[in-house]
Amino acid sequence: MPSKQILSKGVISLFGKKNVCDCCGLKLHVKPIQISDGGICMLCNTICTRSPMTTIDKVKAAWDENKARLQTFSPNMTVNDFGSGSIFIDTENKMACITNAKKFDQYSIVFKFSELEEYKIEKVGEKTITKTKGGITRAVVGGAAFGLAGAIVGASTAKQETMKKGGVAVLYLDLDLGGGVKTTVSIQRPPLKAPEFLDNIIDEK
Numbered sequence: 001m002p003s004k005q006i007l008s009k010g011v012i013s014l015f016g017k018k019n020v021c022d023c024c025g026l027k028l029h030v031k032p033i034q035i036s037d038g039g040i041c042m043l044c045n046t047i048c049t050r051s052p053m054t055t056i057d058k059v060k061a062a063w064d065e066n067k068a069r070l071q072t073f074s075p076n077m078t079v080n081d082f083g084s085g086s087i088f089i090d091t092e093n094k095m096a097c098i099t100n101a102k103k104f105d106q107y108s109i110v111f112k113f114s115e116l117e118e119y120k121i122e123k124v125g126e127k128t129i130t131k132t133k134g135g136i137t138r139a140v141v142g143g144a145a146f147g148l149a150g151a152i153v154g155a156s157t158a159k160q161e162t163m164k165k166g167g168v169a170v171l172y173l174d175l176d177l178g179g180g181v182k183t184t185v186s187i188q189r190p191p192l193k194a195p196e197f198l199d200n201i202i203d204e205k
Contacts, residue, residue, distance in 0.1 A: 022056050023063070035059070047109055050174065050182035062181040069095060069110040079197055085171065085187030087194060096201075098173065098187045109175070109185050113201040117174040117182075121190060126167025132160050173198075 019028050022038035032039025035048070038056045047062045048054050073095055075088035085100045094113045097104050171190035176182050
């Protein structure tokens with residue numbers, strides 16, 4: 001039987017690597033996200049969510065490029081509303097980034113206008129409520145006047161109303177960052193003018 005020391009080394013060799021991001025070296029408390037040749041943390045994965053078969057080197061290169069963009073990114077326009085997410089726009093360099101924070105940071109993904117493939121806005125957590133009106137009353141009246149058959153006919157005349165309540169609007173941007181790396185970034189409660197801006201930069205491609 002192997003000694004405890006040997007077993008311990010075996011556990012480290014088998015599982016130790018899984019607790020470290022192969023891209024940034026961060027120690028992880030959860031299982032990393034697997035790409036073609038290694039595992040990365042959730043933060044590093046934000047730049048390649050649509051490229052599960054990309055490589056560690058390509059992810060590192062994408063983050064290096066993003067860091068370089070942040071150094072030159074100088075937004076002169078901001079699209080937002082009270083309580084909404086924000087779109088920061090650098091019209092000179094034709095770049096932008098979106099965030100739910102008051103300002104962008106070192107982990108914000110800056111994209112070129114030409115890298116936006118498409119966008120969509122969806123309601124997340126929305127509930128569909130269906131109400132039936134008039135069914136019970138009509139069934140009783142129909143049954144009293146015309147017997148069982150009348151009750152069935154009366155019940156079938158009930159009207160249903162469907163309403164949607166709650167949910168949070170989320171804006172999703174599909175980006176092709178080049179170098180074999182694609183991702184989707186998102187913000188909650190997008191500003192009302194977000195579609196206008198996004199349509200304009202897509203039309204310019």
